Amino acid sequence: MAVNEAIASLAPKQDTAQRVAPVSAGAVIRRILLLLGILVFVVVAIFPVYYMIITTFKANDDLYNLTHFPLWFTDKATFGHVQYLFQKTEFRRWLINSYLIALGTVVITVLTAVPAGYALARLNLPGAGPLSIGIFLTYLVPPSLLFIPLSQVVSRLHLIDNIWALVVIYPTFTIPFCTWLMMGFFKTIPFDIEEAALIDGCNRIQAIRRVVLPLSRAGIFSIMMFAFTLALQEFIYALVFIHGKESKPVTLGVVTDLIRGDVFYWGELMAGGIIAGLPVAILYNFFLDDFIAGITAGSVK
Amino acid sequence: MFRSRVLGYLLLAPAMIYIIGLVAVPFFLALKFSLTDATVSNLNGVRGFIGLENFTGLLKDQTFRAALRNTIIYSLVTAVVNSILGTTLAFILLAKFRGKKIVRYLVLLPWTIPIALTIQAWKWMFHPQYSVLNWLGKHTHIITAQYGIQWLGQPKSAMASIIMVNVWRNFPFSAVILLAGLTSIPQDIIDAAKIDGANWFTRYRKIIVPMIAPILFIGLLFNLVFNFTDLTIVFLLTQGGPGNATEVLATYAFKVGIASGQLGRGAAVTLFLFPILFLFSIVFLRQLRKREI
Numbered sequence: 001m002a003v004n005e006a007i008a009s010l011a012p013k014q015d016t017a018q019r020v021a022p023v024s025a026g027a028v029i030r031r032i033l034l035l036l037g038i039l040v041f042v043v044v045a046i047f048p049v050y051y052m053i054i055t056t057f058k059a060n061d062d063l064y065n066l067t068h069f070p071l072w073f074t075d076k077a078t079f080g081h082v083q084y085l086f087q088k089t090e091f092r093r094w095l096i097n098s099y100l101i102a103l104g105t106v107v108i109t110v111l112t113a114v115p116a117g118y119a120l121a122r123l124n125l126p127g128a129g130p131l132s133i134g135i136f137l138t139y140l141v142p143p144s145l146l147f148i149p150l151s152q153v154v155s156r157l158h159l160i161d162n163i164w165a166l167v168v169i170y171p172t173f174t175i176p177f178c179t180w181l182m183m184g185f186f187k188t189i190p191f192d193i194e195e196a197a198l199i200d201g202c203n204r205i206q207a208i209r210r211v212v213l214p215l216s217r218a219g220i221f222s223i224m225m226f227a228f229t230l231a232l233q234e235f236i237y238a239l240v241f242i243h244g245k246e247s248k249p250v251t252l253g254v255v256t257d258l259i260r261g262d263v264f265y266w267g268e269l270m271a272g273g274i275i276a277g278l279p280v281a282i283l284y285n286f287f288l289d290d291f292i293a294g295i296t297a298g299s300v301k
Numbered sequence: 302m303f304r305s306r307v308l309g310y311l312l313l314a315p316a317m318i319y320i321i322g323l324v325a326v327p328f329f330l331a332l333k334f335s336l337t338d339a340t341v342s343n344l345n346g347v348r349g350f351i352g353l354e355n356f357t358g359l360l361k362d363q364t365f366r367a368a369l370r371n372t373i374i375y376s377l378v379t380a381v382v383n384s385i386l387g388t389t390l391a392f393i394l395l396a397k398f399r400g401k402k403i404v405r406y407l408v409l410l411p412w413t414i415p416i417a418l419t420i421q422a423w424k425w426m427f428h429p430q431y432s433v434l435n436w437l438g439k440h441t442h443i444i445t446a447q448y449g450i451q452w453l454g455q456p457k458s459a460m461a462s463i464i465m466v467n468v469w470r471n472f473p474f475s476a477v478i479l480l481a482g483l484t485s486i487p488q489d490i491i492d493a494a495k496i497d498g499a500n501w502f503t504r505y506r507k508i509i510v511p512m513i514a515p516i517l518f519i520g521l522l523f524n525l526v527f528n529f530t531d532l533t534i535v536f537l538l539t540q541g542g543p544g545n546a547t548e549v550l551a552t553y554a555f556k557v558g559i560a561s562g563q564l565g566r567g568a569a570v571t572l573f574l575f576p577i578l579f580l581f582s583i584v585f586l587r588q589l590r591k592r593e594i
Contacts, residue, residue, distance in 0.1 A: 116316035
C-alpha cells in the first residue's frame with residue numbers, strides 16, 4: 001500500500017538532522033507532533049477509500065461474517081464483485097456514458113470559455129469588468145437552485161433520458177469558472193508579443209491563432225481537465241434528468257442500480273466506486289494547482 | 302478600435318448566450334413557477350398565478366421549517382469544523398517534510414474522488430449491522446453501546462453523520478486553498494518582521510492573518526455555498542430521514558418539485574436558498590472591489 005511508503009517517507013530529512021546539531025528538545029517534540037498530525041490526517045482521509053478497496057476484493061461470506069476481522073481478508077480475496085459488475089450490470093455502459101458526457105462538456109466549454117476569456121482579458125471592451133464578475137458569480141448559482149426549471153427546459157428540448165441533456169447542461173457550471181481561469185491565463189501573456197504580431201502584418205485573428213493560443217496551451221489544457229473532472233463528478237442533474245438504465249453516467253448508475261430494494265450489493269458498489277473514482281482522483285491531482293490559482297486569483301497579491 | 306470591439310463581443314457571445322439561456326432564463330423560470338401552482342403534468346397550473354401562496358404555505362409547513370433549520374445547522378457546523386481542520390492541515394502541509402506530494406495526494410482523495418461514489422463507502426461504514434466504525438469503536442472501547450451506534454437510524458446521529466461526511470469531503474479543499482494563501486506570503490516580509498523583533502504571535506496577528514484573511518474568507522464563502530445547497534450527500538446518505546431529521550432545503554425541493562412533480566411549490570423551496578446566496582455574492586463582490594482599489 002501507498003500508505004506505508006507515505007509514512008516511511010515522512011521521516012525528517014537525515015542530512016538536515018545531522019547538520020543542525022545539537023537538536024533542541026523542542027524541535028524534536030514539534031517534529032513528532034507534526035508527524036502525528038500528518039498520520040492522523042492521512043488515515044482519516046484515506047480510511048474510507050481503503051475500506052472500499054478491501055470490500056471490493058472480499059468474498060461475500062467474508063464480508064458478512066461479524067466474527068471476521070473487517071480491515072483485512074480472512075478468506076481468499078476475490079475478483080467476483082468486479083466480474084459481476086462488468087458482466088451482469090451496465091457498468092461498462094455507464095463508464096462510457098460518463099466519459100462521453102465529459103468529453104462533450106469539454107468541447108463546449110473550450111469553444112465558449114476560451115474566446116470569452118480572451119475578449120474579457122484583452123480587448124478593452126466597455127463593461128468587461130462587471131461582465132467578468134457577473135460570469136464568475138454564476139458559478140455561485142448552484143444546481144440545487146436550477147434543477148427544477150432546467151428539468152422543464154430539458155423536457156422541452158426532448159432530451160430527458162438522453163446523455164445529450166447532460167452534455168448541454170454541464171457547461172452551465174464549467175463555463176463560468178473556466179472563463180475566469182482563461183482570463184487569468186491570457187493576462188499573463190505579455191501584450192507586446194501580440195502587438196508585435198499585429199505590427200508584423202497579422203490581423204487580430206491571425207495573431208490570436210499564431211501567437212496567443214500557442215502561448216496559452218497550458219491554460220487551455222488545464223480548463224479541459226477541469227471541465228472533464230467536474231463533469232465526471234456531477235450527480236444532481238444526472239439524477240433529475242436521467243432515468244433509463246442505458247443513459248446513466250457512472251456516478252448515478254452505481255448508486256441507483258446496484259441497490260435492489262433493501263438489498264445492497266456492497267462488494268459491487270465499492271468496486272464500481274473505486275474503478276470509476278480513482279482515475280478521476282488521479283486526473284484531478286494533475287491540474288489541482290491551476291485550479292487553486294483560479295479560485296484564489298486576485299485574492300492574494 | 303471599432304473592429305476589435307465587434308470581435309470582442311462576437312467572442313464573448315457564445316459564453317453569454319449559454320449563461321443567459323441556461324442559467325439566467327431558468328432562474329426567472331423558477332421565479333415564475335414559484336408564483337403559480339404549476340405541476341409537471343400541468344405547466345400552467347390549475348389556477349395559474351397564485352401570488353405568494355407557495356411561500357406562505359411553506360412557512361406553515363412543518364417539514365419545510367425543519368428543512369430550513371437543518372440547512373442552517375448543517376451548513377454552519379460544517380463550515381466551522383471544516384475551517385478548523387482545514388487550517389490545521391494547511392499549517393501541517395506548510396512544514397517541510399519528505400513525501401509531501403504523496404501526503405497531499407492522499408489527503409486530497411476525499412475531495413478528488415466523486416462524492417456520489419465515496420458516499421457509498423460511508424453508507425457501508427454506517428451499516429446498521431456491519432458498520433466497521435462500530436467495530437473500531439468497540440474494539441477501542443470508545444463506543445460502549447452493545448449494538449454500537451445506529452449512525453443513520455437516529456435523528457441526532459444522522460445529523461452528525463452527514464456533517465461528518467461533509468467535513469471529510471471538504472476539509473482538504475479548505476486546506477489547499479489556505480495553503481495557497483500561506484505560501485503566497487513573501488518570506489522576506491516574515492524575515493523582516495523577525496529581525497524587527499516580532500515574536501511568533503505578533504507575526505501571526507500582524508502579518509500572516511491579515512494577509513491570508515481574504516483568501517480564508519473566500520474559502521469559507523465557497524464552503525458555505527456548497528454546504529448550504531448540498532443535495533448529494535444528504536440525498537444519498539439519509540434521504541432526509543429518519544423522519545425529517547436531516548431534511549435540508551435542497552432535498553426537500555427535490556422531493557416536492559421533482560419526485561412529486563409540484564414544480565411551483567418546489568421552485569419556491571429552492572428560492573429560499575437565493576437570498577442567502579445573494580448575500581454571499583454581495584459580500585464576495587465587495588471583497589473583489591476592495592482589492593482592485
